[in-house]
Amino acid sequence: MNKEKTSFSKRGMTLEEDINETNTFYLHSNKAVIHKKPTPVQIVKVDYPKRSAAVIKEGYFKQASTTDYNGIYQGKYIDFEAKETKNKTSFPLANIHDHQVEHMQSVCEQGGICFLIIRFAFHDETYFFPAVKLFSFWNSQFNGGKKSIPYNKIKEVGIKIPFSYQARVDYLKVIDQLYF
Amino acid sequence: MNKEKTSFSKRGMTLEEDINETNTFYLHSNKAVIHKKPTPVQIVKVDYPKRSAAVIKEGYFKQASTTDYNGIYQGKYIDFEAKETKNKTSFPLANIHDHQVEHMQSVCEQGGICFLIIRFAFHDETYFFPAVKLFSFWNSQFNGGKKSIPYNKIKEVGIKIPFSYQARVDYLKVIDQLYF
Ligand SMILES: [Mg+2]
Ligand SMILES: [Mg+2]
Known part of the structure; x- marks a missing residue:
């Protein structure tokens, strides 16, 4: 893998690309083993041409029942979902699915480190x-509450993730601070 | 999900199906949160028909760079690969890829509970x-050693996983015994 080509000029990279690079750095430096799960696909039709690889001819995207990323850091189970929003003043809860919230609740009950990484592209x-902070916002939307988390609340309750050259979204720094 | 239909008559279920059912039982009884990762697919061509779901028209199966299953059990990170063999006398190491072994080594270094579930269909x-037992067999194949692990070795070094009605491959029982 050609990590040398990474440079500060890589503005405009998506949050997912930044996290994937960060995870590759964590992996190669033996800091943590955290991977993005493959996109779930329902495979309907596959062709098996002679002397070449099987070709998926019909498939559909399935909704994820868990979060995007999980793995291990110093013996602890890590689990998170990454979301980017163009919204300036709030994070719309419609970005998350109820299956994902259920999953995050189960992970918290088992003692995992579970959270969202939220990027405000505008800012x-x-x-x-932290996922435990999400649940009350999530539940209140069904009782007449807001359908989003205000940007100011995220600034107040969340922790800004530092940027570094090798770890563009250096979330383990925050985990060190909160859980170790 | 209609779990009621599960019955002892379900012989002929694959190891993967048995494990998936076991994981569903663990999840619903709040014992553990362990999922199979989606099959990695390289998506090449997608059609976006009007008023209906996107259709993948060309895709290829990618080799997995990690193991099939991971999750959390009582705060501990769980990671494993499941393999079924028709071989009577040994488990061929060709069933595993070097990326998977590297992954298992990294997980062990981070303090995760990492293992294979091996089914001998004939028996x-x-x-x-345990993954830590795999590594010496794996490495010795490159130094003139066997390309497989003898069935008797697996009987001796491994632990037989009990079958139960609700947890057809009740591997947490073994984990309780070995790690708690
Ligand atoms: Mg996502
Ligand atoms: Mg497999």
Whole structure:
């Protein structure tokens, strides 16, 4: 893998690309083993041409029943979902699915470190938002509450994730601070 | 999910199906949160028909860079690969890829609980085989050693996984015994 080509000029990279690079750095430096799960696909039709690889000819995207990323850091189970929003003043809860919230609740019950990484593209800020803080916002939307988390709340309750050259979304720094 | 239909008559279920059902039982009874990762697919061509779901028209199966299953059990990170063999006398190491072994080594270094679940279809026996026991067999194949692990070795070093009605491959029982 050609990590040397990574440079500060890589603005405009998506949050997912930044996290994937960060995870590759964590992996190669033996800091943590955290991977993005493959996109779930329902495979309907596959062709098996002679002397070449099987080709998926019909498939559909399935909704994820868990979060995007999980793995291990110093013996602890890590589990998170990454979301980017163009919204300036709030993070719309419609970005998350109820299956994902259920999953995050189960992970918390088992003692895992579970959180969201939320990027506000407009402000160019990326936050670590603990899952336990999400649940009350999530539940209140069904009782007449807001359908989003205000940006100011995320600034207040969340922790800004530092940027570094090798770890563009250096969320383990925040985990060190909160859980170790 | 209609779990009621599960019955002892379900012989002929694959190891993967048995494990998926076991994981569903663990999840619903709040014992553990362990999922199979989606099959990695390289998506090449997608059609976006009007008023209906996107259709993948060309895709390829990618080799997995990690193991099939991971999750959390009582705060501990769980990671394993499941393999079924028709071979009577040994488990061929060709069933595993070097990326997967590297992944298992990294997980062990981080303090995760990492293992193989190996089913010998002929003997109708399913074994828990700790990853740390795999590495010496794996490495010795490149130094003139065997390209497989003898069935007797797996019987000796591994732990037979008990079958129960609700947890058809009750591997947490073995984990309780070995790690708690
Ligand atoms: Mg996502
Ligand atoms: Mg497999």
